[in-house]
Amino acid sequence: MSDALIEVRDVSVTFGSGSRAVRAVRQVSLHIEKGEAVGIVGESGSGKSTLARVLAGLQRPNSGEVRFAGESIYQRGKAYRGENRRLVQMVFQDPYGSLNPRITALSAVSEAVRVHGVGSRKDAIAKSLELLGRMGISERDAGKKPRQLSGGQRQRVSVARALSAQPSVLLADEPTSAIDQSAQAQLLNLFRGLLDGGLSIALVSHDLGVIRYLTQRVYVMKDGEFVESGLTVEVFDNPQQEYTKQLIASIPGRELHKALS
Ligand SMILES: Nc1ncnc2c1ncn2[C@@H]1O[C@H](COP(=O)(O)OP(=O)(O)OP(=O)(O)O)[C@@H](O)[C@H]1O
């Protein structure tokens, strides 16, 4: 094993059994170093979210190993015990499903801030408002519940909530799909700053402009397998597989890439 911060080795996930079995992830290996951002791209249904959930410890693989800081994340059957539970945070593809519908954005973030140990309630609220503000969520919107927010606002609240734990690894599944370009640029610049500070990121996105801007390496997924991987610039500029070529040709993001570079 390498000294990667987080890695999966020969991981497979099958849903269901018999003739109905879906082999969502097949014998996949991936590693992320400290301070590195890697991209996971591929067509819909190729297994990206399942793999992200495996890294988050939310989906136990049928076979293979998941390691964080050199050790299996499964200790006596449970994933990410103790401090490690805070250190690996996930932003879900559907933030509607992951945010508690009964509490406001501010409560959702300050709850997370407090769980992860910032002193008083007042301090937690101040810190949460600051974090939400950096995400472009005003104090007024922070007082809203998920259903009162737009899809893009919900996404940004989920990111704020995940970051409030001060994780070492952020697993972000389509974190920018519902937000406009200026908010995207803001979020990506925030991620950039966090990467410089040592955060590791696995980024799942259909937007190859976003992947190109943020990640050093990329894994291209098809039918549960990696068909190609390597340095993002090399894979994008000189794709070896027909599948990757088609993906690059069919996916938006050039405008954003232009705007950011
Ligand atoms: N809980 C589940 N039960 C059964 N099948 C599932 C489950 N979760 C995912 N799958 C199946 O596994 C495959 C991979 O799904 P996954 O959500 O990982 O794809 P994805 O690459 O994230 O797609 P998208 O780009 O549309 O988000 C799909 O065929 C999907 O239908």
Ligand SMILES: [Mg+2]
């Ligand atoms: Mg998905």
